[in-house]
Amino acid sequence: MSPVASLPPPPPLRASGHCLLLDFDGTLVDLVDRPDAIVVDTGLIDLLHQLAGTFAGRFALVSGRSVAQIEGFLGDAAAEIAVVGSHGAELRLGGRNIAPDRPPALVEAERAFSAAFAGEEGVVVEVKSLGVAVHYRMAPEHGVAARRLAEQYADRDGLVLQTGKMMVELRVGGHDKGTGIDALLRHEPFAGHMPVFAGDDVTDESGLALVAERGGVGVLVGAPRETAAQFRLDDVAAVRAWLEKAA
Numbered sequence: 001m002s003p004v005a006s007l008p009p010p011p012p013l014r015a016s017g018h019c020l021l022l023d024f025d026g027t028l029v030d031l032v033d034r035p036d037a038i039v040v041d042t043g044l045i046d047l048l049h050q051l052a053g054t055f056a057g058r059f060a061l062v063s064g065r066s067v068a069q070i071e072g073f074l075g076d077a078a079a080e081i082a083v084v085g086s087h088g089a090e091l092r093l094g095g096r097n098i099a100p101d102r103p104p105a106l107v108e109a110e111r112a113f114s115a116a117f118a119g120e121e122g123v124v125v126e127v128k129s130l131g132v133a134v135h136y137r138m139a140p141e142h143g144v145a146a147r148r149l150a151e152q153y154a155d156r157d158g159l160v161l162q163t164g165k166m167m168v169e170l171r172v173g174g175h176d177k178g179t180g181i182d183a184l185l186r187h188e189p190f191a192g193h194m195p196v197f198a199g200d201d202v203t204d205e206s207g208l209a210l211v212a213e214r215g216g217v218g219v220l221v222g223a224p225r226e227t228a229a230q231f232r233l234d235d236v237a238a239v240r241a242w243l244e245k246a247a
């Protein structure tokens with residue numbers, strides 16, 4: 001881990017010998033109040049198409065969202081891109097999906113979250129294929145209660161508690177973005193290529209650490225913090241400007 005210090009911006013992206021892996025929320029799209037309210041503009045869709053071509057298919061999104069959610073946001077563009085979803089638990093590559101079963105305890109947690117926060121304005125319960133999250137960006141005063149409730153369900157059926165930006169989540173354990181990227185790099189066309197990964201959240205740190213271990217390029221997006229990344233960009237706009245130069 002690098003101490004909190006100023007990291008330089010990343011070098012220009014090179015497709016030759018590299019593969020490109022990008023976090024989604026906070027890296028490619030700006031964070032907004034509600035998980036379903038992100039804006040995927042046509043400029044982003046065009047950029048993703050171009051990057052898939054430039055990297056000859058060695059291009060993946062690595063997200064805490066499920067593969068199905070990413071596909072829903074990207075539409076046809078998703079077909080050309082590999083997706084590591086659900087914090088590393090799911091992999092969709094070449095039209096094939098690899099994912100564990102949904103544990104029954106997630107259904108119970110989903111019911112408990114929905115009951116606890118029903119009618120609480122500003123709290124959003126997000127149901128995912130391998131996780132359930134409580135978002136309190138619009139009502140931060142509910143953060144402590146959300147975490148306490150999540151703690152009650154953590155460890156049931158192997159669920160783990162995952163914190164994120166203004167949210168707490170219960171998700172299938174045994175995976176993280178590092179293990180997800182590791183799995184991806186074992187498959188063609190990614191195998192044998194140096195990974196470049198950019199992400200903003202603490203959940204991206206396992207991915208940044210894995211990439212650093214492999215001698216790849218890790219880019220922290222956002223304010224300086226302790227990180228395994230070697231480079232930093234300020235925000236989504238800076239990430240997109242960096243990607244556009246390569247596309």
Ligand SMILES: O=P(O)(O)OC[C@H]1O[C@H](O[C@H]2O[C@H](CO)[C@@H](O)[C@H](O)[C@H]2O)[C@H](O)[C@@H](O)[C@@H]1O
Pocket residue numbers: 023024025026027030031032033034035036037038062063064065126128133135137164165166167201203
């Ligand atoms: O790994 P990521 O692709 O960065 O996904 C992480 C989480 O992103 C989403 O939540 C975050 O973005 C929301 C929309 O901007 C925002 O309202 C929320 O506060 C953020 O935490 C998504 O909803 C989660 O499922 C992902 O795990």
